Amino acid sequence: MDILKINTKSREELVNVTTMLQEKIKANGWENGLLFVYSPHTTAGMTINEGADPDVARDILNTLKRVIPPSLDYTHVEGNSDAHIKTSLVGSSVQVIVENSQLRLGTWQKIFLAEFDGPRTRTIWLNFYTSPEN
């Protein structure tokens, strides 16, 4: 297992971690298999989406905020229920294919930590799985 540390900068932010993940794959000598990328947090998840135009990330965050407003008649006293709900919607992990130590993503895909209650120091856990047939 390996760990990635990320300092997020706003309350809501999609942090592109693709390059950092690619470096970890090389550093660990992971060659052919499945990379499991896991957020151990309950107010930040993982998602895959477009990385070329930063407006896409902005639209995702703004629309999620419109659908799940920060202030509502929530009962959780910490005041971050919206962040918990969004985390369950995007999910806590993603998995991506690794071939010859390279992330195999679609043309426009990047991997993001979805911060919903920052700024904070976040960690991401990485595991690599291969098949006996690989």
Place this chain on the structure above:
Amino acid sequence: MDILKINTKSREELVNVTTMLQEKIKANGWENGLLFVYSPHTTAGMTINEGADPDVARDILNTLKRVIPPSLDYTHVEGNSDAHIKTSLVGSSVQVIVENSQLRLGTWQKIFLAEFDGPRTRTIWLNFYTSPEN
């Protein structure tokens, strides 16, 4: 493969299954790898979120109900379209790391069956995957 049986008690409920999963890991002698936790249902999914304060689960369920109301101009005659939609949003499975036969979760994370059309008897399918390198 192993199976977990759960009797849910309300129409909508987040059932914390973490302890039951941990017991299954021990009983099966699963040591180091990835636990795949799968809901074979179309009106109940799996999610990871905070388990310490039950208000978080309440806020998640109430907000999902507000965003995806039980009664709308749905065409599906069974009257549970909201439950199908929510299942696709949270997803049918989660995966978590197992180390030395212990679930490796974040400090506040618990694993929940997300019941959206109970009360019912639900099953969860468990598989364990290790890598040749582990």
Place this chain on the structure above:
Amino acid sequence: MDILKINTKSREELVNVTTMLQEKIKANGWENGLLFVYSPHTTAGMTINEGADPDVARDILNTLKRVIPPSLDYTHVEGNSDAHIKTSLVGSSVQVIVENSQLRLGTWQKIFLAEFDGPRTRTIWLNFYTSPEN
């Protein structure tokens, strides 16, 4: 790895790919393990839901459109921000159990490509993972 090609027919569509996946499992001689089904697109994802009544798919698509409208004050100039957002909500991949070269799904479950910005030619990437113990 194997690839599935799908020509979608509408802007929004849930395409049932279960039979195509089952054929690929047979053709590849995959026996016991986990099938990883990955969409390399940023405006189309993967989801598992009911396949018996096509009204369920219709209700899912119509409700997602109501929650994430196609026209809003989006900043992304391509005009398909709704499709990007929905993709992050349903997710880019699903995983399902394979036993004796058969998909092991729940009674009502089918696997769908969730097209949110068609019609287009889409690809799905398939990987199969087994455990040394299987």
